[in-house]
Amino acid sequence: MPLFIDSELIVFDLETTDIEACYRAGTVPEIVEIGAVKVDSSFEIVDKYVTFIRPNRLDLFTPFCEKFTGIKLAQVEKAPTWAEKYKEWLAFTCGDSIRMTSWGASFDFTVLKNAYALLKIPYPHSRVDIDSLSMVMSYSILEGVRVKNWSLSACCERFGITRDMKHRALPDSLDTAALLKEVFSDKTINSNDYSLIELG
Secondary structure, eight states: OOOBOOSOEEEEEEEESOHHHHHHHTOOOOEEEEEEEEEOTTOOEEEEEEEEOBOSOGGGSOHHHHHHHOOOHHHHHTSOBHHHHHHHHHHHHOOTTOEEEETTHHHHHHHHHHHHHHTTOOOOSOSEEEEHHHHHHHHHHHHTOOOSOOSHHHHHHHTTOOOSOOSOHHHHHHHHHHHHHHHHTTSOOBTTSTTSEEEO
16 A cells, blocks of 8 residues: 555654774764654654763764764763664654654664664564655656755755754754655655655
């Protein structure tokens, strides 16, 4: 049967340890901040979630990460671990009709799945990874909307959404949700249209 986003949707974003440093070290990026908003079928926000996470490899939260995100090492050092916070995240995100999306879903969903795997926990969320970027890109191409590039900032600018903060988990989630509302609030999204989704 077609899968319609007709109830609640989690729009989330992750900030992570230094991707290039992780690859050089032969390991995967870890979550240092996770933010999300829960929206209803009209894309109205009904709840928010944000927390810092202390990674196992704190040394891979580099000065580049601090400069890029504005997150300070001290904030990450004092944060709870993923093992201490994942149940809280599950309580926020899990439900029979809840789907999850992020901007450029491949990276965020891969990092999230790796976080569960490190705890030897089966991935508990929907197997349909909905990519907000692909949704907006598909809409823009079909409707002939010109966007200078496919960054979140450029798309927000094109659709008249002001960004107050960038590269932070909750603000990025809020901006993505606002963009989805602007583009799709009067439309039905059918995620059987594989141009709009990625399958996990």
